[in-house]
Amino acid sequence: MARNIERRAALVDAAVAVLAREGARGLTFRAVDAGAAVPVGTASNYFTDRDDLLNQIDAHLHQRLAPDPAVLADLLKGPRNRALVLDFMRDLLSRATRDRTGYLALFEMRLEATRRPSLRTSYTASVRGDLDQAMEFHRDAGLPGGDETVVVLYLAVLGLLLEHLTLPGVLDETLPGVAVPDALLERIVTTIVPEA
Template identity: 50%
Template sequence: MRQNPARRAALLDGAIEVLAREGARGLTQRGVDKEAGVPIGTTSNYFRNRNDLLVQAGVRIYERLRPEEDALSEMFDRAQDPASYRAMLRESVDRVADFRSGHLALLELRLEATRRPELRTLLTERVRADIDENVTRHEAAGLPGGAVAVLLMYLAMNWLIVEQLTLPDVLTDAERDELVTQAVERIVTPFFTATT
């Protein structure tokens, strides 16, 4: 297998675009070669088979979705009341929505994971690790509500993102913004109020 990290990343970015546009069934090594603008056969030099390509594309999506450590720490440090907590959530939703193809590809991978145990294992471990990290950061920042608040916000924001990316005309920007406000007001604000 080839080891040029920049070429490998470009191929995985191409795979993400193909997944988002054509779905998991449309992902082929030839399609990735075309998307990445490389000679036919290049992808097969980097990924031993389609399953490997799917799994590694999942890893790459998370690499690209994750903010830098300093930005992540700053987001949690700023969230000290309901208003700043809402701002943190809006930043998170916007960051994911800005990488539309990545999130759509991730949805495709989640569906494909129902048929591919290796992919299911990767995504399960990654999502669980993200949830655990969010709970840890939430608690370390002194934010109220603990794991239950984090999980409820995680589920609410994820579906809001899915709605925004797949059927963007169902909700207006103002409605989405109000839903973030109401989620914080109903899930997190009572915990802020109880600790003051």
């Protein structure tokens, strides 16, 4: 049984890599099999169809890209102010940079959700759950600003991540001399999050 769990995890990781590299159109069971270095037909034994595979990718990415609880606990030792929010956003940027493949797969999932109503429903619920969790975390941690602050911060940082991970030259050439994305991240937090 443990072997099946490990193989499923390897297949989902391979699917994430295929999705990030080739987009949803390139996400086939054969491509997943090749990416996981398993015999042809293996993925079809683990996933009933593409929708099942996409849902598994969604669930896996939300675990894979989640913040490290130890890092969160360490950061929460500091004062509850704008600087702490910036530290949380720097952690997010660092995780996105380290796992560019995972974040590119998330962006591909968004695009595919515009074409697949069943994925749109489940993926919307998943992303909405993440946003709700972020607002709850912000409130429970006593960070400055309310739910609207979190939503605006979410939208601004999502845009920064999209540019940084897909077309970094856009910002580098538009803002010469500015440390992209670090200085922009600091500017976003300073502009959106009120002082404590």
